[in-house]
Amino acid sequence: MNILLIGEYSRLHNSLKEGLMQNGHRVQLAGFGDGFKDYPMDLKFEKKWDRGFLKKVKVLIHKITGFDMSSYLIYRHFYKNRTFFSGYDAVQLINENSFYCGYHYERKILEHIFRNNKKVFLLSCGADYANVTYCFKNPGFKSVVQPYLAGKIKKKDFQPVLKFREEEYQKLHEYVYDNISGVIASDLDYHVPLEANPKYLGIIPNPVNLEKLKQNTENPRGKIVIFLGINHQNYFQKGIDFFEKALVEIEKKYHDRIEIIVTRSLPYKDYITAYHRAHIILDQAYSMDQGYNALEAMAKGKVVFTGAEKIFETFYNLTEKVAINALPDTDYIVSQLAFLIENPDEIKAIGKRASAFIKANHDHIDIANQYARAWQ
Structure with a gap:
């Protein structure tokens, strides 16, 4: 198979790539490298205008015009490399929001991916709409939502999780699920919220390169x-x-x-x-x-x-x-x-x-x- 893995959390996709290649598949990996952890990528993205003075300018522009500079720059990088994201037998997204864009640009990226590849799958291994919704509805479920509900985490610091409660990320979730061939959970934290989902294919445990x-x-x-x-x-x-x-x-x-x-x-x-x-x-x-x-x-x-x-x-x-x-x-x-x-x-x-x-x-x-x- 010719496979594209998009995104990285804690070396999951790197280890999966290594296993797939040893099994004879052709594999490419694109993403941000998971921040300071800096995992290797075949095509690496960077979050721009995301810190310091430029972040303040970005926030000001967004307040005045509604324009998201970071999302636009990520989309522009994607568009320049769009042929890299075409022609695969299987593509796997590590998250509903793998490119960290707002709804408009994330959907534009995903439209290309869905249109130009045979099958696309979603991995649930971090905060996403289904998981976050379940955890807030079930506060007794052991999860990262619990310290937030206990008042330990400021709202602005919990935004990478809270964003999945916003309307535009619900729309993104619905768009992704309308187009994927299936969703896979990496462990039981993500399995439980997906059990009743018709697109759910079950748990496949995290791959570890022994x-x-x-x-x-x-x-x-x-x-x-x-x-x-x-x-x-x-x-x-x-x-x-x-x-x-x-x-x-x-x-x-x-x-x-x-x-x-x-x-x-x-x-x-x-x-x-x-x-x-x-x-x-x-x-x-x-x-x-x-x-x-x-x-x-x-x-x-x-x-x-x-x-x-x-x-x-x-x-x-x-x-x-x-x-x-x-x-x-x-x-x-x-x-x-x-x-x-x-x-x-x-x-x-x-x-x-x-x-x-x-x-x-x-x-x-x-x-x-x-x-x-x-x-x-």
């Missing part, structure tokens, strides 16, 4: 190393405030038995190097299932605090822990960390099961085959 992620965790014979990677853009959405408070308590009690590593907003290649020595990774507290960073750490044999709710254990028929189900509760996180520090053999056992779980359920070559079958 060849790039050899297991490297040493047995915790000396100090136990705990790692927290902070991304300030989603600080409260990940529940980092609970992790930081928990580490303060753990440091007081176990300072002579642990080492804590904290990093801030690192590019991907630096991030995976930074947690190399860690035994325990603190990932996120508002999810049902694991996100991509957690999966890669688990592949390396780390014990990861992330989403691992009962629905996850049931879905994969698990009888033993492969990760620690993190909750937005400081005392709970402290108790789970304390148990691991006092029982280092559990760190070794969970890490071994985590690595085996990823190999069995997330290998990028097997996952690529699942995608190819779904597209066909």
